[in-house]
Amino acid sequence: GMNCRLHVLIELSVTDTNLGTQIRETLRATFKAGVTRPLEWRKHQLYQLARLAQNEADAICDALNKDLSKPRLEVLMAEVGTVVERATKSAEQLDAWAAPEHPDVPDWQKGWKPTLHKAPRGTALIISPWNYPFILNSQPLIGAIAAGCCAVLKPSEVSPHLSQLVTDLLPKYLDPSAYQIVNGAVPETTKLLELQWDHIFYTGNSRVARIITAAAAKHLTPLTLELGGKSPVLVDSAYDMSLAAKRILWGKCNNAGQICVAPDYILVPRSKQDEFVEGLKKAYKTFFPDGALGASHYGSIVNESHFNRLSSLLDRTKGERVTDVFVGRKDAARKRIEPTVIKNVKDDDPLLEEELFGPILPIVPVDSLDEALAFINARPHPLVLYAFTEDPNVKQRRALCLSLTAYLVSRKHLIVIDETQSGGLVFNDTFQQLAGMFHDLIFVPGVA
Ligand code: NAD
Numbered sequence: 001g002m003n004c005r006l007h008v009l010i011e012l013s014v015t016d017t018n019l020g021t022q023i024r025e026t027l028r029a030t031f032k033a034g035v036t037r038p039l040e041w042r043k044h045q046l047y048q049l050a051r052l053a054q055n056e057a058d059a060i061c062d063a064l065n066k067d068l069s070k071p072r073l074e075v076l077m078a079e080v081g082t083v084v085e086r087a088t089k090s091a092e093q094l095d096a097w098a099a100p101e102h103p104d105v106p107d108w109q110k111g112w113k114p115t116l117h118k119a120p121r122g123t124a125l126i127i128s129p130w131n132y133p134f135i136l137n138s139q140p141l142i143g144a145i146a147a148g149c150c151a152v153l154k155p156s157e158v159s160p161h162l163s164q165l166v167t168d169l170l171p172k173y174l175d176p177s178a179y180q181i182v183n184g185a186v187p188e189t190t191k192l193l194e195l196q197w198d199h200i201f202y203t204g205n206s207r208v209a210r211i212i213t214a215a216a217a218k219h220l221t222p223l224t225l226e227l228g229g230k231s232p233v234l235v236d237s238a239y240d241m242s243l244a245a246k247r248i249l250w251g252k253c254n255n256a257g258q259i260c261v262a263p264d265y266i267l268v269p270r271s272k273q274d275e276f277v278e279g280l281k282k283a284y285k286t287f288f289p290d291g292a293l294g295a296s297h298y299g300s301i302v303n304e305s306h307f308n309r310l311s312s313l314l315d316r317t318k319g320e321r322v323t324d325v326f327v328g329r330k331d332a333a334r335k336r337i338e339p340t341v342i343k344n345v346k347d348d349d350p351l352l353e354e355e356l357f358g359p360i361l362p363i364v365p366v367d368s369l370d371e372a373l374a375f376i377n378a379r380p381h382p383l384v385l386y387a388f389t390e391d392p393n394v395k396q397r398r399a400l401c402l403s404l405t406a407y408l409v410s411r412k413h414l415i416v417i418d419e420t421q422s423g424g425l426v427f428n429d430t431f432q433q434l435a436g437m438f439h440d441l442i443f444v445p446g447v448a
Contacts, residue, residue, distance in 0.1 A: 020152075020192045023180045027123045027150035030177045036120065036148045039098055043091040045145045045174055049138060050087035052173040053080050056165075060134050063161040067130070069300040069334070074254055077435050079134040086139065090146045097146065120148030121222070122198030127189060127212065129204040130158035130302055131258045131357075137166055140201040140224070141179070149199070150178045154192060156204075157185040158302055197221050204228075205355075228355045230264040231382045231422075233430065234372050235276065236389035236412055237269040244388040244428075245279025246286075249361075251386075251430025253287065253339055256299040257359040258306075261384045263430045264356050265345070267372040270365035273343060277363070280341055281325040292338050292359075293329050301335040301358060310337055310358040319345035319362060347375065369412065373419050385422040386430050389413065 036042065053060070057080045064070040064079070101116040124144045128136040137155050144151040153170070155163040167181050182192060193200075193215035202212045203226040216223045235244045248263050268276045284292075292298040301307040307330075314321075314328065319342035321328060328340035337359050345351055345362040352362065366372045376385065391412035413427060426433050 020182060020188075020195055023152060023182065024123060024195055024197075027152065027178060027180060030175075031120075031122055031150045035175070036145075036150060036178050039094055042145055042148055043094055045178070046087045046091040046094070046142065048173040049142065049145065050084045050091075052169055053083040053087070053134075053138070056169055059165055059169075060162070063165040064134065064159075066161040067133070067159040068255065068258070068302055069298075069336075070255060071297040071299060073297065074299070075134070078254065079132055082135050082435070083138045083142075087142050090142050094146055098148075118147075123150040123152070124199040124201060125152050125154065125192060125195075125197040126201045127154045127192075127204070128156060128202075130156035130162075131255060131260070133159040133162040134166070136203050136226075140203070143201070144199075145179075151180075152192070152197075153179070153181045154189055155181065155183065157183070199224070202226070226260070227383070228260045228357070229380060229383050230352075230355050231261055231384040231386065232376050232379075233263045233266040233386040234369075234376070234388065234416065235266060235268045235272070236369065236387070236391060237272055238391060239388045239428075241268075241272055241275040242279035242282060245276055246283035247388075247429050248386070249280055249283045249287065249339065251432075252359060252361055253292070253298065254431060256301060256337065257339075258299070258302060258357050259431060261424070261431060261434060262357070263361075263386055264382075265352060265362045265364055267364050267366050267375060270367055273363060273365045277322055277341065277343060280322075280361070284325055284339065291329075293331055293336055298336070301337060304335065306358065307332065307335045307337070310356075310360060313350055313356070313360065314340060314342075316350040317342050317345070317362070318349050319343060319351065369415065373415070376420055381421045381423070383422070384424040384426060384433075385416070385420055386426050387413075387416045388428050389416070390428070 030036065057076065060080055061072045061075045064075050065072070098118050100118070103114060103116055105112070105114055124140070126137065126140045126144065128140070133156055137153050141151055141153060153166070155166060157163065163183055167183060170176075170179060170181055182188060193212065196219040199222050200212060200216050201224045202209060206227045206229075209225050209227055212225070213223060233248055235241070248266060251259075251263050254262075266276075288295050288298065301310060311330065322341040322343055326339055326341045329338045330336065339359045339361065341361045341363065342351060343363045343365075345364050347364070349362065351360065352364070356362075364375065366375065376382070389412040417425065424433065
């Protein structure tokens with residue numbers, strides 16, 4: 001069914017080497033004609049994308065259930081709701097974003113009244129991955145529409161049902177002279193990358209990001225890269241271990257850990273490790289009273305190669321598996337792996353090499369906050385750092401930190417803020433920072 005249709009699409013684009021060129025020429029002509037310039041037109045396209053998400057929510061849930069057994073609630077919260085919210089908000093804010101600015105200039109230049117106008121770049125190529133495929137196709141598209149650009153989407157071949165659905169729906173909601181979709185895997189993407197684009201937006205892993213960067217360099221194309229990595233969690237000794245455990249496990253269980261910002265490994269005070277593990281067990285029992293493996297609200301691993309990658313990591317770890325609750329069961333037929341906790345993991349463990357991207361939770365015991373910070377700082381800067389601490393001691397570690405914000409957070413907050421570097425820093429929760437709300441009654445104004 002779905003896979004066959006996608007297969008036909010892929011073959012079509014491989015054999016028709018000009019497909020990418022034709023699409024790009026169509027979009028360039030649209031851009032040149034000024035179709036995407038008027039703010040009202042852009043707002044309409046944004047609301048149309050919000051409508052697509054809202055009206056087709058059931059079909060989106062269904063496709064993601066087929067690709068990833070992604071639970072409906074997770075799809076509504078992290079994909080559909082977020083797209084409705086962001087597309088709507090972008091339409092509402094567009095006038096303000098697009099308004100010309102009057103930069104502050106030296107007195108002698110003031111008479112010139114210099115003005116900064118925001119100009120769209122042209123046609124963007126958007127290449128996206130499989131783990132949150134609806135939002136990760138839509139979000140860069142929202143940016144392109146708002147900016148007044150045309151765009152080509154290249155969704156992931158690893159989540160074929162969602163890619164097929166978006167292929168079917170996009171022309172029903174958005175102007176096909178400005179927004180197009182090309183399906184395919186490496187050969188098709190390689191062909192697209194040979195063409196000159198005005199911007200490339202890539203979300204995925206850092207190995208492929210290097211290929212994308214090299215292709216962009218040939219044409220000096222501006223590039224946005226949204227990549228992954230290992231996001232550490234730091235738990236302070238004074239923090240409530242069972243609360244931290246519950247919030248970390250919740251973040252990790254979404255999409256079976258296949259999240260770019262998933263809590264990857266946990267640094268816990270050595271003396272609190274067992275208490276923390278007890279907290280994980282307690283939370284697990286409330287989340288999955290009958291175990292995660294058969295639960296309808298627990299997702300699958302996307303394909304066999306990722307399933308085998310995770311299984312091999314579990315075989316190779318030198319840490320200690322926590323067994324009485326998380327027995328680490330697997331169901332190869334359904335590609336499911338139970339949340340699996342490994343304690344007493346040391347820094348040379350295979351679990352600490354690459355981004356885990358699955359439901360494995362290694363715990364690294366540490367003897368001090370300084371040791372935890374050194375551990376984090378010895379590795380590449382993470383996408384997110386999660387820190388659980390409510391230290392009430394407001395003494396400054398550095399006198400220089402005396403500012404209003406400094407008084408609002410605790411001393412240990414400041415230490416973490418000052419002494420680490422990460423894309424995002426979240427205190428006392430995981431993954432919630434990216435979630436959206438889905439309301440049945442979100443009002444998408446205007447008439448289609
Ligand atoms: P993937 O395998 O679907 O690949 C992503 C895209 O790259 C696909 O469209 C694919 O067709 C294309 N691609 C693959 N090989 C290619 C090649 N040789 N040349 C050109 N294009 C190629 O997805 P993935 O990379 O496994 O995605 C998971 C990664 O993405 C993780 O590292 C995750 O952390 C990261 N991620 C980041 C964010 C973020 O917003 N920062 C969000 C989600 C995922």
